Amino acid sequence: MNENRNVKIRVRNLSKVFGSHPKKALELRNQGLKRPEIFEKTGQTLGLSHIDFDVYEGELLVIMGLSGSGKSTLIRCLNRLIEPTEGEIVIDGEDIPQLDTRALLECRRRHFSMVFQNFALFPHRTVQQNAEFGLEIRGVPAEERGKTARHALKQVGLEGWEDAYPNQLSGGMQQRVGLARALANDASVLLMDEAFSALDPLIRGDMQQELLELQNRMQKTTVFITHDLDEALTIGDRIILLKDGEIVQIGTPEEILTRPADDYVRRFIEGVDKSRILTAEHAMRPLRATAREGEGPRTVLRRMREHNLDSIYVTGHDRRLLGLLEVDAAQKAAQQAQDTIREAMTQDFRRVTPEEPMHNLFAMFSAKGFPIAVVDDDQRLLGVVVKGAVLDELAQAAEAAPMADADNDTAAAGEQ
């Protein structure tokens, strides 16, 4: 997306060994041994090894892996619910592993809110009191935290349930309370540990959409753990793929789908990667508006505003595609009082036929994210493909063909 983003959390060389002699295990690891051999020799489990990544301000980063891949360990190392064995985790200049007990508590209060797979709501507290928990721990006065918590509950659609107890709510609603508890806390990073995995598929889809909406509104830095590739593709700005405690690939959903780092990732995305049969036609959407080459810049500008467009395709009388007009160029043309938009058009866009395989499309999206034009053999404009539509199609394909098989044998390989 945008290039110069601030790093919120910087993780370097993070490793975690479960067991009483972590040093020994790390030595063996440095000699190049892998998790199963280390376990055999020392009885120590190498949970995470050499983890390097950044979390950018405002992004939704998904950490994805199967059970045993170390994803839960990783998210818990961030706020030190699990003590990392070695490595750096720097948030706003503070190296978390170096903090003493007091500073750690302060850091957790200020920086981290967490949402849990099994909700982890306090059964003896009402919905409202649950939502207030983080603020109460920080010592926020009762009146203020009541207000903040009510606002958070409203955001997740639980207005009117303040006085209910968690056991009176459905699973989806309980997780909304969990989310409200995290939002009310207003920490700088939101950690979500398999937050939607315990919900049934329909509710889960709803929650994913709501999370995306919240994310659009609030731009909260979020680290989201999941074992579900589909979920990762739907919500993630970037995805980290984890296997046996090591990072296999970091990338945007498109990068993961189009350029899998190795066979493991390739197998993982096989269930999703129906893109090889899907073509541009599947993801094509009708045009909301087009311009004609003879039209004046002001007319076209008005149309673009009406339809909320940054760019508009320009056609001739026979609907033949002639070029693309960007909003900046159109404005300039209007200022210079040009008669038509013919001069302002650009050819800097991609055109494909409806038969183009979908997996080729990812690479064609430019940094500006112009829609790709779909034309027939006579260069007549049929429609456009936008980035989101490609992902949508792929996600739907994945749903139609669940990746149960791939899931099972990779999971078996992942266990010790």
Next chain:
Amino acid sequence: MAIDFPRIPLGQWIEGGLDWLTSEYSVVTRGISRVTQTGIDGLNDALMWLPEWGLMAILAAICWRVANLRLAIGAVAGLAVIWNLGLWNPMIETLTLVVIATLVAVTIAIPVGITAALSERLYRGIMPVLDFMQTMPAFVYLIPAIPFFGIGSVSAIFATVIFSMPPAIRFTTLGIRQVPVELIEAADAYGATRRQKLLKVQLPMSLPTVMAGINQTIMLALSMVVIAAMIGADGLGSEVWRAIQRLRPGDGFEAGIAVVILAMLLDRLTQSLRKQRKS
């Protein structure tokens, strides 16, 4: 070849230790004795000062408040039977001993239970002690109580506290330990201190279990207070004791039934207190 091991003088050691404790700490034991006796007398006098129907009304009101009308009616009926049998004063004496012993036991047990729940080492150290306290025949506690506190109610309280404390400790520990780890994790994740975790999560969540422990403590205290009649504690126990010595089964059963009524009343009352907390 048989080696003749000398007998281990375990009993002598214990006696020696107790003697030493009695003489070295007589100031302490006498102090405890005085305070406890004052407490017993005060509560006893207060309960005695109330007319029978007055206490019945108060108890019935409490039963109604925390439980239901049925328990209130049952309480009135039971107490009326005791009154009618002429066992009112011994019943009050027994009730006093139970209340005081329970208060002391719970005051000690809850902090100990909490600490044991939070510290694995203390937990491991304290569990055998609790086993010892509970399995040692209750009568045995009566013997050292006499040199410490003399014959009478204070000794009875001492023995009763020791005998009835373990369940309150155990249940407190259990209650705190069975708070799901996810909830502890959630509290940790939001930066709760140990104290905040204890007060906002662990204690409120273990309350029903702690109440069950207190209920057990009350029941054990009641049974022990009756046995303590052997070292001169007043109350229903001494009625039973007297009936045994004179071979009067009728009197014995009458006093015994009064104990049962009191036990049922206390049990139902504390249980409904617990259920009320839960809902």
